Amino acid sequence: MASPSLPVLSKCSVVPHRKSSLGDLKLSVSDLPMLSCHYIQKGALFTVPPDSPLSDIIYLLKTSLSATLNWFPPLAGRLTTDADGYVYITCNDAGADFIHVDGSRISVRDLIGSGSGDVPELVKCCFAFDRTLSFEGHFKAILAVQVTELADGVFIGCSVNHAVMDGTSFWNFFNGFAEISRGLKMISKTPDFSRNSVLISPAVLKLPAGGPAVTFSTDAPIRERIFSFSRESILKLKAKANDVDGGIDAAELMGKFSNDTWKNPEGKLTPLVSKSTAEISSFQSLCALLWRGITRARNLPPSKTTMFRMAVNCRHRLEPKLEPLYFGNAIQSVATYAAAGHVVSSDLRWCAAELNKSVAAHDGAMVKKYVENWEVEPRCFPLGNFDGAVVTMGSSPRFPMYDNDFGWGRPVAVRSGTANKFDGKISAFPGRAGGGAVDLEVILAPETMAGLESDPEFMQFVVSN
Known part of the structure; x- marks a missing residue:
């Protein structure tokens, strides 16, 4: 279904104040699949005064x-593919798109x-490059900023090529943009x-003619x-997962966790199993709750293999470690498998x-x-729910979104x-109240969503919006 649209008042290309001196950046094995x-x-x-x-x-x-593009010259560049098939970000100052849209008949509340928690369709009209594939960065802007003026506020929506950056890099750019906008002369966290x-x-x-x-x-x-979860609700969930009576005073571990796979000699994907850590974290507890609730709502056969797929940050996992503000994608999609019967x-x-x-x-x-x-089998990332039994967790409650x-x-x-949304796609955001609260943006088939909403185990931990 096409997204709704609003009148465009102006559109232009914004280039950095200074000419870029950054050379071409080769896309990595984490960039190319995107x-x-x-x-x-x-x-x-x-809201604005x-x-x-x-x-x-x-x-x-x-x-x-x-001014912000001075610190992020790749976002003003374009993708290029050389004669050998390698893809680069060319920092050529071609510019980012800036779009001003009239939403003056829409309020912040709209x-x-x-209170139902459903995301209004109007949100979709606050972004440019709707359903644009990242490959198109060869001939379209890598970044588009759409400012939608509202009756009592503004929405600043950024659409960024996913082959150029992941969530860590995205929010570093967004927050740097905010710093410059409120008068700082330079950003506080310089990308690497x-x-x-x-x-x-x-x-x-190797890509087909015209792109993937x-x-x-x-x-x-x-x-x-x-679905919103308070800190208190998540601590109760963590206590339940750890089989502990009462509250937990341990520091919150809000990272993402998942297991990897490898190809055995028969070519089958096999989970890599290792010993567990002493304590199940808050986020693992929340993911387990979601995995169980969605699997129940889907009413899958007990023998059906389910997969809980997660994107994990590799910056700190590599040796030597990447810089925390490494610019690009430094994520891997890994999965945990279990029969539906075992999950429920x-x-x-x-x-x-x-x-x-x-x-x-x-x-x-x-x-x-x-x-x-x-490297043995280079391919694009197979995003989606191919057999009706996949849950894919993205984003992170650790990102500094607020x-x-x-x-x-x-x-x-x-x-x-609307980007990259399908049945089973979940995105984790920090709750606006902070302190360990989490919001989950859940995308499900309508009948599955109805089943999740009527699941007492799941809903007892959800707080009203």
Whole structure:
């Protein structure tokens, strides 16, 4: 289904204040698989003072974007493929798109939605490059910033090529953009553009003429809802997963965890199992709750193999470690497998422990194993729910999504566009209240969503929106 649209008041290309001196950046084995994925679409909703002229806000954001691109020259570049098939980001100052859209008949409340948690369709019109594949960065802007003026606020939506950056890099850019907008002369966290790790490979990804195609149906019916979990609710869930009575005083571990796979001699994917850590983390507990609830709602045959797929940050897993602000994709998609019958008949702790085992398994050696497997068979990332039994967790509650202020205070809400959404796709956001609260953006087939909403084990931990 096509996204709704709003009148475009102006559109232009914004180039950096200074000419870029950064050379071409070769795409890595974590970047290249994303060429078949949609552009990342994330943005923030703000209220603004009623006496702030929109013309001043647009001018501020446009000039601030130009200054911010000085620190992120790849976002003003284009993708290029050389004669040998290697793909690069050429930092040629071609510019980023800047679009001003009229949403003056829409209020902040209209974009937040009702207490049901369902995400309003209007949110989709707050982003450019709807359903644009990252391969198209060869001839389209790598970054598009859409500013949608509202009756009582603004929505700043960024669409960024997913082969160029992951969530860590995205939010570093977004927050740097906010810093420049509120008057800082330079950003506080400078990205690292090095290309000297094991992720840079001599392998060539061969693509069909005209580029790859998206690997999932964009027309299948889905519902999109935000489920909110307070810190207290998550601590109770963690205690349940750890079989502990009462509250837990341990520090929150909000990282993502998953297990890797390898190809055995018969060519089958086999889970890599390792000993579990002593304590099941908050996020593992929450993922286990979700895995069980969705599997029950899908009413799968007991023998059906389910997969809980997660994207993990590899920056700190490699040896030597990548810089925390390494620019690009430094993620790997890894999965935990279990029969549907085991997922729904075992207790929460069992599911959480399966995820917990992967923490020790996914170390630097496993990151390198993933790279080696990809080099044997270079391919784009097969995003989607191919057999109706997959749950895919993306984004992270550790991302600093609310740590930005363009001059009007912190965001009221953070939302995403239509990009890369299919039955079973979940994105984890920090709750606006902070302190360990988490919001889950859940995309499911309508009948599965209805089943999850009526699941007492799942809903007892959800707080009202």
